[in-house]
Amino acid sequence: MRAITVTVEMPWPKGKTSLEKLERTAHRAAMAAGRRALLHAIGAWEAELLPDAGARQRRVRRYLLTRLGPIRLWRWKTLKDGRYGFPLDKAMGLLPWQTCSAFVWERACRLGSAHPYRQAARLLSDLIGVPVDHRVLWRLVQKAGSIRRDEIEQARSEMFDDGLAPAEGPPVEMAVVEVDGVVLRRQGGGVMEAKIAAAYTGKAQASATAHHRRIYVTGKRIVAGIYPEGMTGQVLYAQLCRSVGLHRARHRLMAGTERSGSR
Numbered sequence: 547m548r549a550i551t552v553t554v555e556m557p558w559p560k561g562k563t564s565l566e567k568l569e570r571t572a573h574r575a576a577m578a579a580g581r582r583a584l585l586h587a588i589g590a591w592e593a594e595l596l597p598d599a600g601a602r603q604r605r606v607r608r609y610l611l612t613r614l615g616p617i618r619l620w621r622w623k624t625l626k627d628g629r630y631g632f633p634l635d636k637a638m639g640l641l642p643w644q645t646c647s648a649f650v651w652e653r654a655c656r657l658g659s660a661h662p663y664r665q666a667a668r669l670l671s672d673l674i675g676v677p678v679d680h681r682v683l684w685r686l687v688q689k690a691g692s693i694r695r696d697e698i699e700q701a702r703s704e705m706f707d708d709g710l711a712p713a714e715g716p717p718v719e720m721a722v723v724e725v726d727g728v729v730l731r732r733q734g735g736g737v738m739e740a741k742i743a744a745a746y747t748g749k750a751q752a753s754a755t756a757h758h759r760r761i762y763v764t765g766k767r768i769v770a771g772i773y774p775e776g777m778t779g780q781v782l783y784a785q786l787c788r789s790v791g792l793h794r795a796r797h798r799l800m801a802g803t804e805r806s807g808s809r
Contacts, residue, residue, distance in 0.1 A: 550586045554579040577675045580614040588619055592634045599633035600626025608635075611646040613653075615675045650674060651686055658687040701784040702777070712787040714794070721747050721795035722763075723786060725802030730772070739778045742770040745790045765790055 556575040559567035596602065603623045610617050621634040639648065646654070653673060657666035667680035704710045727741035747765030767789040773781050786792040 550583050550590075552579045552583045552586070574675070577615050581612075581617050584612065584614055585617055585619060588634070588638075591637065592621055595633040595637055596622060596624070599631075600624040603630070606632070609645065610640075611650050611674065611676075611678075613647065613649045613674055646686070651690065654678075654683050654686040655690045658683050663687075698771070698781060698785065701788060702780050705784045705787070706780045712784075712793050715791055716794070718747050718791045718795040720797040721745060721786075721790055721792050721799075723792070723798075723800045723802075725782065725800065727778070729775075737775045738772050739775055740772045741778050741782065742768065743782045743786065744768055745786055745792070747790050747795070 554575050556572055559571045561567070599622070601624060603625055605620045606623050607618060607620055610619065619634075621632055623630060623632055635642075644651075650670075654666070654670055657669050660666070661669065663680040663684050667678050667683045670683060671678045705712060723743055723745040725741060725743045727739055730738045730740055732738060745765075745767050746763035748763070749761050750764050752760035752762055767786070769782055769785045769789065771781070783792065792798065
C-alpha cells in the first residue's frame with residue numbers, strides 16, 4: 547500500500563507547562579505536518595496525470611484553504627488539442643475561482659445557515675486552525691446559493707420550457723408528498739412564495755419483535771425554498787422527479803392547499 551511519511555516537529559511551549567499549552571502546540575504541529583503530507587500527495591497525484599495531459603507550458607501558483615489550513619501549491623498548465631488547462635485542478639474538481647476545498651466550502655455553508663455569520667466564522671476558524679473573516683464566509687454561502695438556484699432553474703426549464711422528459715429509472719410503488727408554505731410580499735411590489743415539500747416513497751417497520759409497533763417512512767426527501775410567484779409547482783415537481791422519481795410512481799398522494807402549489 548502506498549504511503550507518505552512526514553515528520554511532526556513539536557516545539558516545547560514556553561513558560562509554565564500545562565495541558566492546554568501542550569494540546570494547542572501539538573495541534574498546530576499536527577496541522578503543519580498534515581499540510582506537508584497533503585502537498586506531497588497532491589504532487590504525486592499530478593505526476594500521474596501529466597503523461598496524458600498534453601504539452602507542459604509553465605507552473606502556476608494557487609492558494610487553497612483546506613481542512614488542514616491554507617496551502618500553496620504549484621501545478622502545471624498544459625496545452626492539449628488546442629486548449630489550455632490545469633489537469634490537477636480538473637482532477638480535484640476545483641473551479642477557476644474556487645479558493646477553498648469542498649470540505650471547507652460545505653462546512654462554511656452549514657455553519658453560515660445555522661449561526662450568525664460572525665459566529666459561524668469563529669467556529670470555522672476553530673475547525674481549520676486559521677482565522678476566517680465573516681465576509682469570506684458570507685461570500686462562500688452566497689456563491690453556493692447562486693449555484694444551487696441555477697441548478698434548480700435549469701431542471702425546471704428543461705422540463706417545462708424545453709419539453710425534456712425526466713430521466714427514466716426503476717418503477718416506484720408509491721410517492722406521498724406534503725406541501726405547505728406562505729406568500730411573502732416584497733418591498734417595491736410583487737410577491738414570493740416560501741414553500742416546503744416533504745416526500746417519501748414507502749414505509750417500513752422499525753422492529754419485527756418490538757412490543758409496540760413502530761413504522762418509519764423510507765426514501766424521504768425535503769425540497770424547500772423561496773420561489774417567484776407561479777413557479778412553485780413547476781420547481782417542486784421537477785425536483786421531486788429527480789429526487790424520489792415522482793413521475794415513475796404507480797400511486798401518488800399529494801396533500802396541500804391550492805395556494806401551496808400542490809395542484
